[in-house]
Amino acid sequence: MPESIMAAEMPNAPLDRSPSPASAPPVASAPGPRAAALQKLYNDAINHVLKTCSYDNFAKCFPTPSREVPQSMRQLHEQFNEKLGNQLRSNFEDVLRDRNVVPSLNELDRLVEEAKRRKTRAQEEGVESSPMPNLRPHTLPAAQLYLAHLSPSLAQASQDIQQQQEVTQAENSELLDRVLQQRSEIATLVQGLENVVADLDASVATLKPEELDALREEGRDVDEEMRMVT
Structure with a gap:
């Protein structure tokens, strides 16, 4: 088929394609x-x-x-x-x-x-802007709108802080129980020592003077022997 006939039968297709829409600029970090x-x-x-x-x-x-x-x-x-x-x-x-x-x-x-x-x-x-419909503006204050957008984030932050407070309170309660237990053990130990001292005082009080002198002499002898050994 002659090229002139083919050109006549083919429609005049546009050579240029429509430009693609411009992409949005990157958002700054x-x-x-x-x-x-x-x-x-x-x-x-x-x-x-x-x-x-x-x-x-x-x-x-x-x-x-x-x-x-x-x-x-x-x-x-x-x-x-x-x-x-x-x-x-x-x-x-x-x-x-x-x-x-x-x-x-x-x-x-x-x-x-x-x-x-x-x-x-x-x-x-x-260029005049198209007439806007007669819309009634909202009457909410700016602070209320601002807090409405931030309420999910603030709620999550409040929940995280509450969980941390609960963990801290549990740790403090455990530490308090440990301190109270140690105080009880110390009090028991002190009471035992006081009982031992009281028993010793009572034993000394029941000894006669000559028995006390004998014990002192025996203590001095033991001390002298220890010095000679060292």
Whole structure:
């Protein structure tokens, strides 16, 4: 078949393919404005908690050690605050990582900035936005909406902290039982020693003076023999 006839029978197919939609830019792993604000808010809350746990409040829980060894109690208070702050920050970092919070907030920042750029570009090009339906805006405050989004993460963090507190309380109860048992054993031992001393005193009281002198003389002889041997 001649090439001219084949060209006439074939439809005019477009040579250029439609361009594929542009892929979304990668989400930055570094904290954006919202993620940084969330981290700052939590750090401020931790600092407030640690300031509330001042040395004066801490010392009221342990009046006797605070009066007897104040320097050691101050060191213990500093170590307690440092460990508590590190534990709270570590738990918060675990929640951020497990819930993928930072990338999600960064993606929200990107979408908001993209929407602002599109709106600005449309205004510069004179394109009027489509009329929005008459929707009634919600009346919820920003804090309530913010907490509604964070409630699952906060609930999980609260559950983890409660489990740690239960474990710590169980360990403290076991330690208290051990201390009480040791005190009982010490009291029994002291009572036994007091009984032995009382028996010795009673035995000495029943001895006659000449018997006491004989015992002293025998003790001196034994001491002399031991010195000669050594």
